[in-house]
Amino acid sequence: MHELRLQCDTVQQILTGFIDNEVRKAGFERVVVGLSGGVDSSLAAFLAAEALGPHNVWGILMPYRTSNPESAAHAALVVKTLGIQSLSVDISPMVDAYFAACPDADHVRRGNKMARERMTILFDHSARLGGLVLGTSNKTELLLGYGTLYGDMASAVNPLGDLYKTQVRQLARHVKVPTVIVEKQPSADLWAGQTDEAELGFTYEEVDRVLYLLVDHRYEVADLVAEGFDERFVRAVHHKVQGSQYKRRLPVIAKVSSRTIDRDFRYPRDWGR
């Protein structure tokens, strides 16, 4: 794991600089971040508060009636520690109203609906408060496709997308996110008792090592097996990365014209900024 270790001072400087730069370039001063009480959104809020000042960060709590009460308590702890602005929107009425018409919907559909409900609330408050939506998806989740497309994966600016989960924890400790948040079991909190690691079937420590070599160091599956990694595990991880590629791209566009968006019409995202 040694190589996954971050030089936290420098990474902190790079990420706060990134938030400040990308937010201001887009003509904004504020960000809006959904606070789940977990380590990712807590770290994002800490970095944003440092980059923009606490008064420019809005933490939005969006509990559902089955959410673990600890989640809201931890989100409130982040708000209090940082002195950022906050508000809470209960998503139970909207989500329950929708599923009243289809009561047999499974966990996955309900979880996705909640994630997308929260997204619409964040973007509404983005418009109301004049702040960009700050993304909180980390590199592990993005690579595994362990997130809801147009739900928690949606944002304007994401400071954490190139940090593996274990690196998020390192940096969170470094910037003094409360220990109780850093050390608890990660959970999407979409249903009672859910934990990421139980649902994924492996620990973040394990998968981050494989992803780091596969992605950052361009190992082939065979190279990892030769290094002593379990072949079935490595293949399963590779399969997840490959299978979720569509989630990391814009929808595929049928090419008709001489210049198609994102194909041969290529401008930087910071075009004109």
Added chain:
Amino acid sequence: MRRFRLAVAQIAPFLGDVEKNLALHEKMAREAISQSVNLLVFPELSLTGYFLKDQVPSVALKAVAPALEPLRSLSHRLAMVVGFVEEGPGHLFYNAAAYLEGGEIRHIHRKVYLPTYGIFDEQRYLAAGGRIRAFDTALGRAAILICEDLWHPATAGIAAWDGAEILLCPSASPGRGTGRDGPFQNARTWEQVIRAYGDLFTCFVVFANRVGYEDGACFWGGSEVVGPTGDSLAKARYLEEELLVVEVEAGALRRARVANPLLRDERLELTLRELRRIIRSREQEPTGAGGEP
């Protein structure tokens, strides 16, 4: 003993906005003039920003463009190396850097090695230069090599064998790989490369890297002036804008070349002979040792 002041404008150019960047250049130049700087080096593509993509033709300038007049005029007061997209004959676009001195452009280097791998895509948008030349300046003989050019050691060799005493290296290096010593893995490589070149080619090296963010990529700064024994004479901060100024003494170059007469002993004929042999052998087996399947 003759002394002169070298400076690096470690700036964060505005992406695709030549007008704003010209104003930034003038501001930095005036600041440098107030500190009696003789030569001010700006980073790669300092007038345009780096990840331009399809904007390349929109921001390109011909070397004679009136837009460059304010900088030409300022170059009566200090010499400058300025990075821009040059529109050459046949509407080819080059990643170029100009040496301005005494009110005119004395030399233009067009980047020879256009990286097209990893996060880079330069060959898609730009034409490659075909020359590496040293040229005479008021401060001595110099050569310009742009960023990736430096990662091909032959370029620095050619510049030195052509008489360069000062290697001018405008760069736009985005940080990659979290580093243990510097901010990024590639920053450490850069620091080793420029110090080794100073040492091996017994010349001054001025590494002018930019800072700022483009599309989430972060340019790491850390601009540096290296002396002809490989010592770091001055180094700018990582990640932050800075005008790095350092006074150097021309005599250091003579002493380094007396102590280490590496350039005197260089065997160019031998190098050329071996290069011809290597090229011939590659021509004979164009598909590599295994041949075609």
